[in-house]
Amino acid sequence: MLYRTTAARSVLRAVSSSNASVARSSLVNPVFKAQLTSSARHAVRPSVKSSFALAAHKPVTTALVRHSSSSSKDGEDVDMMAGMKSEAKVIKDTFSLAEVPKEALYLGMAGVIPYLATSLETVYLSYEINRAAALGDGLIFSGQSAELMLHMLEPVQVGYGAVILSFLGAVHWGLEWAGYGGKFGYKRYAAGVIAPAVAWPTLLFPTEYALITQFLAFTFLYYNDARAAAVGRAPHWYGMYRFVLTFVVGASIVATLIGREQIQQTVTTEHTITDKVKALLFLQKKEKEEADARRKAEIEEAE
Known part of the structure; x- marks a missing residue:
């Protein structure tokens, strides 16, 4: 009984510390939570039992969530910026005219x-x-x-x-x-x-x-x-x-x-090229008709 109570107090001090590492928190929490629950079942009143379990469990969960979300977010930002910079460099190199005389x-x-x-x-x-x-x-x-x-x-x-x-x-x-x-x-x-x-x-x-x-x-x-x-x-x-x-x-x-x-x-x-060609053919035809008419008139005058 004394051992379990002492272990429970050690857990509370460890998980309430803001400088405790996530790895140690995740390891301590499942090991001592069972002891804490077993001990509280026999020696602690129901109202104290629920608050005691919540106090032991919540700090660890909150620390894990905060660390996980912040670390993944930071990692995504770093990777995203690196990818964008790499793509921008590829585009710049692709369309570069620096080597053109x-x-x-x-x-x-x-x-x-x-x-x-x-x-x-x-x-x-x-x-x-x-x-x-x-x-x-x-x-x-x-x-x-x-x-x-x-x-x-x-x-x-x-x-x-x-x-x-x-x-x-x-x-x-x-x-x-x-x-x-x-x-x-x-x-x-x-x-x-x-x-x-x-x-x-x-x-x-x-x-x-x-x-x-x-x-x-x-x-x-x-x-x-x-x-x-x-x-x-x-x-x-x-x-x-x-x-x-x-x-x-x-x-x-x-x-x-x-x-x-x-x-x-x-x-x-x-006027399109077709119109111009038609106009040229029409002009040539007209000139030919006029030339034939002049020759015919000259023949008639000669007779």
Whole structure:
């Protein structure tokens, strides 16, 4: 009896101490709780029994819960921050242009400015045309002025896109002449030939079809350039460099198409290549008829 009472008091002192370790608390609690319960069953009144058991059990449970929740929370925060930092570093390294030569980076970024500018101007002029159609006048330009400026921008954007596509194809000719990664012959020359062969016919297409075709051509050339960089036929930084530039150009084309879609029913369409060909054939037919009529008149006069 004396031994059990002494052991119970030792348990209370151990579990009430805030500096006691969780491991010792978890070990002491189940061992002495049975002794405490057995002793209280014979010698302690019922009211004292319940309060005594609660006092012995609650501090240990609370300490365990607090330590477990705080330690796991701290561990999760540490792991989460480490994971986020690692992912941010991976993203930064993936899209890094640090290895791109500065001259190529600056000139490449400057090269997409005309494309981006014409795209933004197209979106703004589309807004002016819609405003003029709805309210009778535009914000800065009249509806007719905005439409005329829009038609002036169309060949600029399409023509500049054709120039850039041709230039991107010519890069592979330069790599072949330099022997970068080895000699590949016609396989590498083909990229330089296909690019202008696709780009320049777009000058004859209606604007929307020309922009869509150039968007697909830019995407295909990016895939080809990224693959060439991956297998060593181009500098290793060339793939990411081309991705950034292609993204700007592609976004510009999409913005232009969206802007033109908003005025599809408002602006007067230009003459398509089909209309121009029909007009040319009609003019030739008319000139031939006039020439035949003159010859016939001359014959009649001679007779």
